Amino acid sequence: MLVDMTSGQTLFAKNEDRRFIPASITKVMSAYVAFEMIKSGELDLRQQFTMSPAVATDWYRTGSTMFLEEGEAVEVDLLIKGITSVSANDASAVLAEGAAGSVDQWVNRMNETAASLGMRNSHFGTPNGWPDGGKTFTTARDLELLAKAMISRHPDLYARYFGKEGLRHNGFAQANHDPISGRVDGADGIKTGYTNQAGNGFLGSAAREGARLILVLAAVDDEPTRGNAARQMIEWGFAGYDRQSVFTAGQTIARAQVQNGEASLVGLKTAADVSIAVPIGDTAPRVVSVLYDGPLEAPIRSGERVARLTISGGNMPPANIELYAAEDVAEAGHFTRISNAFESWF
Structure with missing residues (x-):
C-alpha cells in the first residue's frame, strides 16, 4: 500500500484491509504511545527506568535487544532510541512497565490508542510484536493511520527518533535495518518487522518538496525483496505523479x-x-x-x-x-x- 499523506490519496493498494501479523512494526505503536505521554506531560525524556527482575525473566536477550542489564537505569530518551533504531524488545518492555506500571497496562493503553485513531482492525498483545499466538494483528490501512498520526501530531519527536543509522549501548553497536533511510531521497523511517510466521514487513515514509508518502509492505518472502520493493514503490510514488498545489x-x-x-x-x-x-x-x-x-x-x-x-x-x-x-x-x-x-x- 502506498498513500500520499498530504492529500490522502491512495496511490496503490492491495489487500489493504486484510489482517496480518506486524511483528516488530508493533513497536511503532509503543513509540506513539510514548510520544503522546510526553506531549501530555505524563512522561519525561530524562526519566529513568530499570529492567526489573520480572521484565528480565521474559526479555533479557530475547530476540532483538539493546543489551540492557537487569537493574540498569536507563533514560526514556535512550529506551525510545533502542526501540526505533535497533528494534529492542527489552527496551520496549522496560519502557512499558516503567511508564504504565506494568506491561499489561501499557498494552491496554496501546489498544485504547489504536481505537482512538480509528484502527478498527488492529489489536496488540505485547509492546514489541513478539509472537503471541495471534493476539497481535493489524492491517495496512490501520498502519497508515498510525504513521499519519505520529508524523502529524509529533513531527519533532518523529524526526528525533526515526530514520537513524543505529545504536551503540553496553559495548554493542548495531545497525538499523530500515531499507530506505539513507538510500532513498527524503526517506526518514519508519520500522521493519520480521518473524518466521509474519514474514518481512515494513512501514516506511519519505518526504520531498512538500509531499509525503507512507508505505506498508507485509508478508514479503525475504529481506532483499522487501528492500527492493520499498525503494521502488517510493520512487514510483514520487516520479509517476505531478504534485499540483x-x-x-x-x-x-x-x-x-x-x-x-x-x-x-x-x-x-x-x-x-x-x-x-x-x-x-x-x-x-x-x-x-x-x-x-x-x-x-x-x-x-x-x-x-x-x-x-x-x-x-x-x-x-x-x-x-x-x-x-x-x-x-x-x-x-x-x-x-x-x-x-x-x-x-x-
Missing part, C-alpha cells in the same frame, strides 16, 4: 452552515498547504466537493475538524483532505435563536 495553509476555501450559533456560517480551512498527486499526462477536469454532516452544531472551536474536502477526476486517485473551522462560533443566545427562527420562516 491547490490550497495554502489557513486559506478559507468554503463555508459550512451552522445551527444554533451566533453565526449561521463558519469558514473551513486546511491545516497545511495542500497539493494533489496527478498522474503524469492526466489533464481531465477535477471535481471538488466539501462534505460534512450538516448543518454543524454550535458551539464550534477554531481549529476543530468539522468537514472533508474531496477532489477527483480522470485517472487521479481521489484526494481526501480534512477541513477545520477557521473561527469560533459560539452557541446562540435566546434572542439570536428567536431571530434565526423568524428568518427560517421567510
Whole structure:
C-alpha cells in the first residue's frame, strides 16, 4: 500500500484491509504511545527506568535487544532510541512497565490508542510484536493511520527518533535495518518487522518538496525483496505523479452552515498547504466537493475538524483532505435563536 499523506490519496493498494501479523512494526505503536505521554506531560525524556527482575525473566536477550542489564537505569530518551533504531524488545518492555506500571497496562493503553485513531482492525498483545499466538494483528490501512498520526501530531519527536543509522549501548553497536533511510531521497523511517510466521514487513515514509508518502509492505518472502520493493514503490510514488498545489495553509476555501450559533456560517480551512498527486499526462477536469454532516452544531472551536474536502477526476486517485473551522462560533443566545427562527420562516 502506498498513500500520499498530504492529500490522502491512495496511490496503490492491495489487500489493504486484510489482517496480518506486524511483528516488530508493533513497536511503532509503543513509540506513539510514548510520544503522546510526553506531549501530555505524563512522561519525561530524562526519566529513568530499570529492567526489573520480572521484565528480565521474559526479555533479557530475547530476540532483538539493546543489551540492557537487569537493574540498569536507563533514560526514556535512550529506551525510545533502542526501540526505533535497533528494534529492542527489552527496551520496549522496560519502557512499558516503567511508564504504565506494568506491561499489561501499557498494552491496554496501546489498544485504547489504536481505537482512538480509528484502527478498527488492529489489536496488540505485547509492546514489541513478539509472537503471541495471534493476539497481535493489524492491517495496512490501520498502519497508515498510525504513521499519519505520529508524523502529524509529533513531527519533532518523529524526526528525533526515526530514520537513524543505529545504536551503540553496553559495548554493542548495531545497525538499523530500515531499507530506505539513507538510500532513498527524503526517506526518514519508519520500522521493519520480521518473524518466521509474519514474514518481512515494513512501514516506511519519505518526504520531498512538500509531499509525503507512507508505505506498508507485509508478508514479503525475504529481506532483499522487501528492500527492493520499498525503494521502488517510493520512487514510483514520487516520479509517476505531478504534485499540483491547490490550497495554502489557513486559506478559507468554503463555508459550512451552522445551527444554533451566533453565526449561521463558519469558514473551513486546511491545516497545511495542500497539493494533489496527478498522474503524469492526466489533464481531465477535477471535481471538488466539501462534505460534512450538516448543518454543524454550535458551539464550534477554531481549529476543530468539522468537514472533508474531496477532489477527483480522470485517472487521479481521489484526494481526501480534512477541513477545520477557521473561527469560533459560539452557541446562540435566546434572542439570536428567536431571530434565526423568524428568518427560517421567510
